[in-house]
Amino acid sequence: MRHLLIIIVMLAAALPAFAAAGFTFEPIHQVGTAGQFELVSLHCWLTNTGDELDTFTLHKDEFLPADWQSSFCEGEICYPPFLHDVEVVLGPGSSAEILVDIQVNTVVGSGYDHVTITSGNDPGVTGDWIFAAIHNGCDVLVIDDTYDGTALRTLLETHMAPMIPGIWPRAAEAPTLAALQAFPKTFWFTGTHGPSFDAGDQAVIGDFLSGGGQLLISGQNAASDLCDPGSTWYSVDSCNWYEASTGSEWTGDHGTTGPLLSGEPGSYLGDNLDLQLDLTQVVCDELALGVGFGSVAFRYPNGMPAGLIRTDNGRLVNLGFDIEGVEDDRGTLATLLERICTVLDDPTDVDHPAAFALRVEGNYPNPFNPKTSIRFTAGQSGRGELSVLDVRGRLLHSETLLISEGVNQVEFGGENLSSGVYLYKVQMNGETAAGRMVLAK
Numbered sequence: 001m002r003h004l005l006i007i008i009v010m011l012a013a014a015l016p017a018f019a020a021a022g023f024t025f026e027p028i029h030q031v032g033t034a035g036q037f038e039l040v041s042l043h044c045w046l047t048n049t050g051d052e053l054d055t056f057t058l059h060k061d062e063f064l065p066a067d068w069q070s071s072f073c074e075g076e077i078c079y080p081p082f083l084h085d086v087e088v089v090l091g092p093g094s095s096a097e098i099l100v101d102i103q104v105n106t107v108v109g110s111g112y113d114h115v116t117i118t119s120g121n122d123p124g125v126t127g128d129w130i131f132a133a134i135h136n137g138c139d140v141l142v143i144d145d146t147y148d149g150t151a152l153r154t155l156l157e158t159h160m161a162p163m164i165p166g167i168w169p170r171a172a173e174a175p176t177l178a179a180l181q182a183f184p185k186t187f188w189f190t191g192t193h194g195p196s197f198d199a200g201d202q203a204v205i206g207d208f209l210s211g212g213g214q215l216l217i218s219g220q221n222a223a224s225d226l227c228d229p230g231s232t233w234y235s236v237d238s239c240n241w242y243e244a245s246t247g248s249e250w251t252g253d254h255g256t257t258g259p260l261l262s263g264e265p266g267s268y269l270g271d272n273l274d275l276q277l278d279l280t281q282v283v284c285d286e287l288a289l290g291v292g293f294g295s296v297a298f299r300y301p302n303g304m305p306a307g308l309i310r311t312d313n314g315r316l317v318n319l320g321f322d323i324e325g326v327e328d329d330r331g332t333l334a335t336l337l338e339r340i341c342t343v344l345d346d347p348t349d350v351d352h353p354a355a356f357a358l359r360v361e362g363n364y365p366n367p368f369n370p371k372t373s374i375r376f377t378a379g380q381s382g383r384g385e386l387s388v389l390d391v392r393g394r395l396l397h398s399e400t401l402l403i404s405e406g407v408n409q410v411e412f413g414g415e416n417l418s419s420g421v422y423l424y425k426v427q428m429n430g431e432t433a434a435g436r437m438v439l440a441k
Contacts, residue, residue, distance in 0.1 A: 021122035022049040023056060023090075025098075030172040031132045033182060034104040040133040044098045046117070048090035055120035056088045064102070064111035068133075073099035087120075102133040110134040110166040130172045138166030140341070141183035145170035145219075146191035146324065155324060156187075159333040163341065174200050180208045185344050189322070190219030195233035196226065202241045209245055209314030214344035218319045223250035223285040229421065229438075246318050247310040249290040251423050251436045252391050253283045254300050254320070261298045261306050261321070269309060269317065269339045270297035276327045285320030286423075288434040289359050302393060303425070303432045315344045360426060360433040361407070367440035370415045376426050376433055381405045384428035388412065391421050403428055414439040 024047045032040035048054050058072055061084075069081040075097050079086050088096050100113055112132035119125035134141070142165045144152050156165040166183065168175050180186050186208070190196040196219055197205065209215060225231050227239040227250035243249055258279045263270030275298060277284070286304040289296065297317070298307035310316040317340050326333055361375040374386070381404050388397040396417065401410060412424070419441045425434045 020051055021054060021119040021125045023047060023054070023117065023119060023125065023127075024049055025117055025127060025129065027129060027131075027173075030130060031134070031168055031175075032102075033134045033136050033166075033179060035136050036104065036106055038104050040102045040104060042100045042102070042131045044100070044129075045095050046088060046090070046098050047095040048092055050119070050121060050125075051092055052121060053089065053091050056090065057085055057118045057120065058088060058098070059085045059116045059118070060100070061114040061116075062111070063114065064133075065105075065107035065109040065135075067105040067107050068103055068111055069105075070100065070102045070113050070131075073101060100131040102131065104133055104135050108135045108137040108164050110138065110168075112167075112169065130169050132167070132169050132172060134166035134168060136166075136182055137164075139163040139184060140165045141175075141180060141186045142167050143170050143175055143186060143188040144168060145193075145196075146189050146322075152189060152324060155333070156337075159328070160337050174198075175204060177204045177207050180204065180213060181211070185214035185216070185341065187216040187218070187340075189324070190217070190222040190225075192219075192221055192322075194221065194225040194231070195238075196222040197238075197242075202238065202245070206241065206245050209316060212314050214315045216317045216319070216340055216344065217246065218321070218323045220281055220284040220321050220325070222318075223248065223287060223320060224253060224283075226250075227436075228253075243290045245313070246308075246316060247290050247294045247313065248308050248318050249288045249434075249436055251286045251288045251304060251434050252393075252421075254286045254302070254304065254306070255283060255392070256301065257282050258325075259284070259300055261300060263298055264296045267295060267297045267309070269343050270307065273332070273335060273339070275332065275336065276329060277321055277325045278327050281321050281325040286434075287318065287320050288436070290362070299432075303427075304434055305432075309343060317343055358426065358428055358431040358433045360424075360435040362435060363412075363424070363437045367438040368414070369439060369441050371411055371413045372437060373409050373411050374424055374426070374435070374437075375407065375409045377407050378403045378405055378428060380429075382428060384426060386410055386412070387425045387427070389423045389425070391423065393423075396422070401426070401428075412437075 026045045028043040034040045071081045072079050072086045112130050116128045144167050153167050225233045226242045258277050261275040263273040294310040296305045300306050307319045359377045363372045363374045384401045384403045386399050422437050
């Protein structure tokens, strides 16, 4: 028995240790633009981090326009486009340069390859990546941060025809200023995950708008991600950037699921265009006009702005909800998208007079304790009302105002309130302007 035990122990000691398989895949670029008959060459590095020689299988699924094609290259060796699977053999610690080449041809549009890499030593070790190309003849560059590019692509191609969108998957690579400037206008869909705009996005958007760019922002959390003190991604700098770049302020979350938005009378974008949001629109951003020259396009049922236009810093349509969540009733989506493009292409005075007559300039100090002065501008004299609400929309204070044409100022005291974020609204002749203030005791 003792001899048998020794033999078993010796055999166990002679067995080789389990060899771990692994790899890293480092894309240098995953998205590119090109003209007709040009090549978008997207570079990556594949490294074997396992303990043994491994054969990695690269597989591609193509989602490309009709006459486009793609191919893999390993260093100087390029494989024919019809090969959807190629093998790369690497020793431990070895690397290979991998290229995903997408040939852009006559069809204007955008497309991508979905690439999967799998270890031969352990098929459970796998990963997947997106590589995309955009024809620079597209009418609109679409920054898609929704993580559901197929649905958004289908929506836009269906309702924007004959205009052609070019889809840039934000999750694959952040867009550059040069990419935005290469197209007539840009639509940026932020989705529901955060942050809506990171520091790099903020720099690109700021430069794009200050250079006269045309931009749509659509996202039910785009503002709250950056300006809600309870948000994971909140910072004073990010909120200041949002307010300065968009001319908008976040005043709170609109808690009604699937609200009906009313188009603003006199606004080219919103006039006679009511929008029914679906049940995916759970917590949308309530906005207010901030600095700059702007107007209201849509409002929530409680009167707070849901969509704004700004035309003094580039051309911007800023929506506090997802366009993907608009129910398409009798061509509503096609009309909305067409009007957005028209406003961005040629903003006219039709959007300015009515909506710009009443505007909140802000309050100072903010944060405050216990008093602050609320400053607003009115286009005419008359009676109005100041309302103060908590973030749940509960009315805490109201008073009648005698408003003069031009700049007005009213003092508000928060002696009876606890520390927190509060909303205020100035209403006059059916118009509403709103702001947000912070009481810090």
